[in-house]
Amino acid sequence: MRADTPLRRVGRALSSLKLTLACLVLLMVVVAACTLLQVPLGTHQAVVRTVRSFLIWWRPPGLSTRIPVFPGGGLIGAVLLLNLLFAQFLRLELSRRKAGLWMAHLGLALLVLGEFGTALFQVESQMPIPVGQTSSYSQDYDQMELAVVDTTDPKTDVVTAIPQSILKRSKAIETPSLPFTILVKRYYPNSVLSLHRSGDPEPLATAGVGANLNVAPAPLATADNEDNTAAALIEPVAKGRSLGVFWVSNGLGAPQGFALDGRTWRLELRHRRYYLPFSLTLEKFTHDIYPGTDIPKNFASLVRLKDPSAGEDRDVLIHMNHPLRYRGLTFYQASYGKGDKLSIFQVVRNPGWRLPYLACALVALGMLLHFGLKLSASLGRTRA
Amino acid sequence: MTKPKKASKALVRRIFWGTLALALFGAAWPLIAPAPRTKFPIAEFSRLPVLEGGRVKPVDSFARNSLLLIRGTQTLPLGHGRTLSATQWLLDAMFKPETADTYEIFTIDDPDVLGLIGLEPGRQRRYAYWKLQASRDEIDKQAQSAERIPSEKRSRFQSAVINLASRLNLYEQIKNTIMVSGDGNPASELRLFEQVVPEAVRAAHSGRGATARGKAAMKALAQLLERYQFLAKAAAFRCLPPRSGQGVGAWASFGEGMLTPPPDSGPHPGLADWALMGDAWRRSDPAAFRSAVSDLTAWVQRVHPEYVSKLDSEVEFNEAQPFVSGMALYVLALLAIFVWWGTLRDEVRAAAVALTGAAVLVHTAGLLARIWLQGRPPVTNLYSSAVFVGWAAALLGLAAERIHKKGFAIAGGCLLGFCTLVIAQHLSASGDTMEMMRAVLDSNFWLATHVVTVTIGYASTFLAGALGIAWVLRRQLLKNPDPATTRDLVALAYGVVAFALLFSFIGTTLGGIWADQSWGRFWGWDPKENGALLIVLWNAIILHARFSGVARERGIMTMTVFGNVVTALSWFGVNMLGIGLHSYGFMQKAFYWLTLFCASQLVLVVLGLLPPRWFFADDEDEAAA
Known part of the structure; x- marks a missing residue:
C-alpha cells in the first residue's frame, strides 16, 4: 500500500465523483440564474455576469462594495475540467469495456475548453451594407472609437482611431500621427441628446453641432435590440491654443471638425471598426413573406466578394442557415432595414468554431457505445 | 403475492387482438360513419380551398380554428339539442351576420374586462356579439393602449382585453370577407x-x-x-x-x-x-x-389538382380528431392497467397492452397525417412538441414493457400520452397548429434532427419521472411491495434516464450546431438553450449520483421525480420568461398549471423521502403488535 501523501490526497479529492456532483449542481444553479437574470439585465449582461465570470458578484443595497456570492460559470467549468481529467487518468481503467466512457468524457472536456475558447477569442461584429454599396469593414456592437480623420486630400482619408478604453481612462491623448493633443473632458457610455433651449444651462461644447445640444448621461441599455448613444466631450489643443470644445456621439449624424495649419480634420465617435482585407458589395437583398401575412419566409443577400490579394471576385448568396465563411470570418444574414434597402450581416471571428462539432460527435458516439453495451448486457441477463 | 389462475395462451392472444381491433374501429368511426344528411352541401363547401396565414387550407380548417380562437371549441351548441358545425357557423357569420351576432361565442373570463363592458361576472361565460357591440370602441381603445406595453409587462386585464379585441376583430373580418356585414346582395x-x-x-x-x-x-x-x-x-x-x-x-x-x-x-x-x-x-x-x-x-x-387530395385529407383529419380518440384510448388503457394490477390476470394484461398499442397507433396515425399535410417534420411549434412528447413517451413505454413486463412502463407512457394530449388540446386554441415557419426556423433538416431528438429527450425524462412517481406511490401505498418488482422498476428507471441523457445531450448539441450554422455561435446561453442544458445536467447528475453511491434506490427514484420539474420548466417555463419568444394570452393560465404541477412533483419528492407508509397508522400498529 502506498503512503497517503498530501499530494495523493489532493489528487483523490480532485478526482472524486462527489466533486463532480457538487460542480454539476452548482452549474445548474448558475445556468438557472443566468436564465432568470436575462429578464432584468438582457442576455449579454446576464451571461457576462454569471456563466462567463469566475465569481458572481452582488452589491447589497446601501453598500458601495460588491461581494462575491456564488462561484461563476468560469470557476465551476475550470474545476469540472480538472475533476474530469483527474478522474479520467487516476480512476477510470483503460479498457475496451470503458471505451465509450473515455470518448464521452474526452468530448466533454473539449466542449468545456471550446466554451472557454469562445469566451476568450470570439469577436462578434456587424456589417450593414446598403443595396448597391460596398463595404470593407465591420463594426463592434458595444465598443466605440473616436475617429480623427485628416480629410485634406479629397482622394484619401487618413484615419486615427482612438479606442473607447483610452477615452474612458485618459484626460489628454497625444499621438505622433496627430499634430494636436485631445483633451477628454467627459465620457458617457450612454446618453440622452436634446436640443438646447433658452433657460437650459450653458452648453458645454463651443463648436460643432454640440454647441446647440444638452447631453445627459443615461443608464446602459439592457434590451438586446437597444443601442447605446455614447457621447464624449473633447477639446483638441494645439500649441496651447484651443480649437473648440466638441460633443462627439454616435447619435450625431452631422460631420464636425476644424482646420489647422492648412489641414482639415473631422471628428467622429462611432462603433469601433474592424477593417477587412477584402470587400463585399451588396448587389441584391430579398425579403420574402408568406402570401397574405407578414411572416418572413426568407431573407437573402446576393453579395460580390472582391479580394484582389487572393484573386477572388465572385458572387455569394448569404441567406438563412447558409452563411459565408471566408478567411476565418463568418458572415450571417442577421437583420435588415431601411425598407429592405439595407442588409445587416453578423460577422463572427471564432478560430475554435470546429471544436464543438468534434466534441459533440465524441460525446454522442461515446454514450451510444457505452449505453449500447450496457443495454445489450442487461437484455442478455433478462433473456437468460 | 398470490399466483392467479393461468389463462390459456390462445385466449390471451384472442383478447389482445380483439381489443386492439375494437379500439381501432372505435377510433376510425368518425371516418367510417355515414355523413349526416343536410339540405345544404356543407361537406363539399368545407373542402373549398382558402389562403389564410400564408397557408392553403380547406374552409373547414379555417372555420374550426376561428371558432376555437373565439369560443374555444370546434362546434357551436345552440341549445335545444341543436349544434352548428364550425363551417355552418362560418357561413352564418359571413352571410347572415344578423343571426350570427346573436350566437353566444365570445368567451370572457376576466372580471375586469366584463366590468369594462358593463356585464356582471359569474352569470355566464360566453356572450353574443350584439351584447359587446356597444362597448366595441372602448374595448379597442383599451386594447390599443395595452398594446404599447411590452407583452411580458402587461397586467392580466391588459392581456385579456387585447385578446378579446383580437377575437372581435377576427369575427368582424369574417363578416366582411364576401359581404359588408350582410349588407346588400x-x-x-x-x-x-x-x-x-x-x-x-x-x-x-x-x-x-x-x-x-x-x-x-x-x-x-x-x-x-x-x-x-x-x-x-x-x-x-x-x-x-x-x-x-x-x-x-x-x-x-x-x-x-x-x-x-x-x-x-x-x-x-x-x-x-x-x-x-x-x-x-x-x-x-x-x-x-x-x-x-x-x-x-x-x-x-x-x-x-395538386390541392385536392391534401384538402380532402385535412378535412378528414379534422373530422377524425385522432388526438381526441387517442386521449380516450390512453385513459381506457390506464384503467385496464389498474384493473390488471388489481387482478393480476393475464387476460386483463393483454387487453391493457392492446389498448395502449391502439392508442399509440392512433397517435402515430395523427402524427403522420400532420407530417404529410404540413410537409414538415413532426415538431414545428409548442403544440406539436406536446403531441410528440406524449407519443415518444408512450412508444418508449411500450418498448420498455417488452423488457420489464410489470406494467409500469406502459402506465407511465399512457399517463404521459394522455397528459400531453390534453396540453396540446389547450395549446391548439391559440390558432392554426400548422402555421408557417418563420425564416430562421425554416429548415426541415434541423427541425427533423435537433427538435425531434431534444423532444425525445423531454419525453424520456418525463417517462423516468413517471416511473419515479410509481415507485413513490408503491412505497407509500402498498403494504408489502414485492422487492423483485421494485428492483425491476428501479433498473427500468435507470435505463430510461440513460436514454434521456443520450437524447437530450445529442438534441441540445445539435441545437448548438444549428445555431452555429444560422447565426454564428454554437452556444449563446439563451433561455431555451439553458433549459435544454438543465435537463442534460440533471440526467447526468442522476447517473453520476448512482455510480458514485451518493444516492441509492430512494435517492435515484426521487431524483427522477424532480426531473419532471426540470423538464416542465425548461419546456414551458422558458416561454413564460417573455424574452425571445412572444407570450400568449394562454400562458397566464398555463403559468398557474405549471406552478401547480411543479408543486405536486415536489410533494411527491418529499413523500418519496419519507419512510414507507408514513401516512398510514397501520404500520405502527403492526410494528407495535
Whole structure:
C-alpha cells in the first residue's frame, strides 16, 4: 500500500465523483440564474455576469462594495475540467469495456475548453451594407472609437482611431500621427441628446453641432435590440491654443471638425471598426413573406466578394442557415432595414468554431457505445 | 403475492387482438360513419380551398380554428339539442351576420374586462356579439393602449382585453370577407358591377356631355368600388385561388378579385360562385348553393389538382380528431392497467397492452397525417412538441414493457400520452397548429434532427419521472411491495434516464450546431438553450449520483421525480420568461398549471423521502403488535 501523501490526497479529492456532483449542481444553479437574470439585465449582461465570470458578484443595497456570492460559470467549468481529467487518468481503467466512457468524457472536456475558447477569442461584429454599396469593414456592437480623420486630400482619408478604453481612462491623448493633443473632458457610455433651449444651462461644447445640444448621461441599455448613444466631450489643443470644445456621439449624424495649419480634420465617435482585407458589395437583398401575412419566409443577400490579394471576385448568396465563411470570418444574414434597402450581416471571428462539432460527435458516439453495451448486457441477463 | 389462475395462451392472444381491433374501429368511426344528411352541401363547401396565414387550407380548417380562437371549441351548441358545425357557423357569420351576432361565442373570463363592458361576472361565460357591440370602441381603445406595453409587462386585464379585441376583430373580418356585414346582395351587386363598368367608362370619356344614365352608372360604380376596397382590406381570408399559370402570390380576396381588371378570359370564376353562395345561403336556397359549390369545386379540381387530395385529407383529419380518440384510448388503457394490477390476470394484461398499442397507433396515425399535410417534420411549434412528447413517451413505454413486463412502463407512457394530449388540446386554441415557419426556423433538416431528438429527450425524462412517481406511490401505498418488482422498476428507471441523457445531450448539441450554422455561435446561453442544458445536467447528475453511491434506490427514484420539474420548466417555463419568444394570452393560465404541477412533483419528492407508509397508522400498529 502506498503512503497517503498530501499530494495523493489532493489528487483523490480532485478526482472524486462527489466533486463532480457538487460542480454539476452548482452549474445548474448558475445556468438557472443566468436564465432568470436575462429578464432584468438582457442576455449579454446576464451571461457576462454569471456563466462567463469566475465569481458572481452582488452589491447589497446601501453598500458601495460588491461581494462575491456564488462561484461563476468560469470557476465551476475550470474545476469540472480538472475533476474530469483527474478522474479520467487516476480512476477510470483503460479498457475496451470503458471505451465509450473515455470518448464521452474526452468530448466533454473539449466542449468545456471550446466554451472557454469562445469566451476568450470570439469577436462578434456587424456589417450593414446598403443595396448597391460596398463595404470593407465591420463594426463592434458595444465598443466605440473616436475617429480623427485628416480629410485634406479629397482622394484619401487618413484615419486615427482612438479606442473607447483610452477615452474612458485618459484626460489628454497625444499621438505622433496627430499634430494636436485631445483633451477628454467627459465620457458617457450612454446618453440622452436634446436640443438646447433658452433657460437650459450653458452648453458645454463651443463648436460643432454640440454647441446647440444638452447631453445627459443615461443608464446602459439592457434590451438586446437597444443601442447605446455614447457621447464624449473633447477639446483638441494645439500649441496651447484651443480649437473648440466638441460633443462627439454616435447619435450625431452631422460631420464636425476644424482646420489647422492648412489641414482639415473631422471628428467622429462611432462603433469601433474592424477593417477587412477584402470587400463585399451588396448587389441584391430579398425579403420574402408568406402570401397574405407578414411572416418572413426568407431573407437573402446576393453579395460580390472582391479580394484582389487572393484573386477572388465572385458572387455569394448569404441567406438563412447558409452563411459565408471566408478567411476565418463568418458572415450571417442577421437583420435588415431601411425598407429592405439595407442588409445587416453578423460577422463572427471564432478560430475554435470546429471544436464543438468534434466534441459533440465524441460525446454522442461515446454514450451510444457505452449505453449500447450496457443495454445489450442487461437484455442478455433478462433473456437468460 | 398470490399466483392467479393461468389463462390459456390462445385466449390471451384472442383478447389482445380483439381489443386492439375494437379500439381501432372505435377510433376510425368518425371516418367510417355515414355523413349526416343536410339540405345544404356543407361537406363539399368545407373542402373549398382558402389562403389564410400564408397557408392553403380547406374552409373547414379555417372555420374550426376561428371558432376555437373565439369560443374555444370546434362546434357551436345552440341549445335545444341543436349544434352548428364550425363551417355552418362560418357561413352564418359571413352571410347572415344578423343571426350570427346573436350566437353566444365570445368567451370572457376576466372580471375586469366584463366590468369594462358593463356585464356582471359569474352569470355566464360566453356572450353574443350584439351584447359587446356597444362597448366595441372602448374595448379597442383599451386594447390599443395595452398594446404599447411590452407583452411580458402587461397586467392580466391588459392581456385579456387585447385578446378579446383580437377575437372581435377576427369575427368582424369574417363578416366582411364576401359581404359588408350582410349588407346588400353579393350576386346582384356583381351583375350590377359588370353592367355599370363599361357605361361608367363611356360616361367618363364623354366628360360633361355624359347622359343622366351614364352619370348614374358612375355614381353606382364609385359606391361599388368603395365597397370592394373595404372588403379587400377587411377580408379574413383569400378565397380566390390563382388562375392557371399564376403563382401562389396571386391568391386574392373577394374584394381584391373584384378590383383586379379581368383578363380576356373574363373575371375569376370564383367571384360569381362565392357571390352566389352568399346569396343562396341568405335566401336558404340549397339548390342554388349546391350548384355554386359544385361549380367552384369543379374549377379547383381542373386548375389545382395538386390541392385536392391534401384538402380532402385535412378535412378528414379534422373530422377524425385522432388526438381526441387517442386521449380516450390512453385513459381506457390506464384503467385496464389498474384493473390488471388489481387482478393480476393475464387476460386483463393483454387487453391493457392492446389498448395502449391502439392508442399509440392512433397517435402515430395523427402524427403522420400532420407530417404529410404540413410537409414538415413532426415538431414545428409548442403544440406539436406536446403531441410528440406524449407519443415518444408512450412508444418508449411500450418498448420498455417488452423488457420489464410489470406494467409500469406502459402506465407511465399512457399517463404521459394522455397528459400531453390534453396540453396540446389547450395549446391548439391559440390558432392554426400548422402555421408557417418563420425564416430562421425554416429548415426541415434541423427541425427533423435537433427538435425531434431534444423532444425525445423531454419525453424520456418525463417517462423516468413517471416511473419515479410509481415507485413513490408503491412505497407509500402498498403494504408489502414485492422487492423483485421494485428492483425491476428501479433498473427500468435507470435505463430510461440513460436514454434521456443520450437524447437530450445529442438534441441540445445539435441545437448548438444549428445555431452555429444560422447565426454564428454554437452556444449563446439563451433561455431555451439553458433549459435544454438543465435537463442534460440533471440526467447526468442522476447517473453520476448512482455510480458514485451518493444516492441509492430512494435517492435515484426521487431524483427522477424532480426531473419532471426540470423538464416542465425548461419546456414551458422558458416561454413564460417573455424574452425571445412572444407570450400568449394562454400562458397566464398555463403559468398557474405549471406552478401547480411543479408543486405536486415536489410533494411527491418529499413523500418519496419519507419512510414507507408514513401516512398510514397501520404500520405502527403492526410494528407495535
